[in-house]
Amino acid sequence: MDSVAFDSNRPDHIHAATGIWNAACGPDLSFSERFMRFNTDPAYWNGHGRHQAGQIAVIDGQPVGFVLASALKEPYAEPPYSGHIDALAVLPAYQRRGIGRALVAWAERWLREQGCANVSVGASVRTFVPGPPVELGSALFFAQRGYSRNGVCCDMARDLAGYTTPATALKARGVTVRPAQPEDRAALLGFLKREFPGGWYWECVQLLEAGSRISDYVILLSERGVDGALLVTFEDSYRPLDRFYPRRLPRPWGQLGSVGVSAECRGSGYGAALMDGALRYLQARGVRGCVIDWLVLVDFYAKFGFEVFRQYEMVNKDLQIGIA
């Protein structure tokens, strides 16, 4: 087996890696080349504290497998860093020949060189999957490589045709829920920086800088200003919907992110009001199949008629820095 460094500027590498993933994971978990370009975009990665690299396994001149790995450093994280195997796949006809094992070994070596003390499968900042999808059965492969399984997270979904506001969303008083407008930018970023200074704040900064429309954020306004926000995705959003693997659901598809409400306002029904406002916004725009991704606590979303749609293993491993 030969291997070449994955180069996201090369259309043939994007094409090969997308084709390998789609063949290995099947139609329900397939994605487009646009999504592969988005998740490996060189304008996003490298040189900004965000580092990603990959390898393509080649046999007889044909790409047969690939791995992508990533790590966040300053200003997002302090050493020792946490790393990710963003995505890994081998063509079905070439599985069980040691290719996956070699690609994982390469990724772990690269992550150690980056100063990572541990590695998670999936769950990277430009997410392919939150972890190995349960339906693929690949958690066992990682267990054999010394990875621990730390439970399961899930996506939930429902058809928004016929959605009506549940009683739980009628409790909040004196709040407005609506899509954010350009003049809300500073207040939205201020809210996220105050309440969710980790991933959600940086995600919003990056999305708005990249030209994502601000109305994909639905905000909750109390008398204090922005006290809640969540991100939605439409088929024409900057962030590709492929990420949520909605193919089994009726179109048009949509997605809704986790609900974020100011710590001191929790327990006042704001989260439910925000969820309902976002669901009605998606419904008014014609969305049918709607996914809420990467959840552990399902009860809150079940109140809005969502059911578990897909499950992912949460898998990680400690890396001994300095030991190859």
Ligand SMILES: CC(C)(COP(=O)(O)OP(=O)(O)OC[C@H]1O[C@@H](n2cnc3c(N)ncnc32)[C@H](O)[C@@H]1OP(=O)(O)O)[C@@H](O)C(=O)NCCC(=O)NCCS
């Ligand atoms: C997971 C995957 C990459 C493994 O690739 P592979 O090239 O078949 O793996 P290898 O041949 O290197 O396997 C190494 C070992 O794991 C075992 N193994 C491989 N896949 C396995 C599986 N699904 N379940 C149990 N054991 C598995 C092999 O038998 C081998 O065992 P050995 O060391 O005792 O000989 C491949 O199955 C795949 O592409 N799956 C779909 C994509 C996916 O699930 N990716 C992970 C989420 S990002």
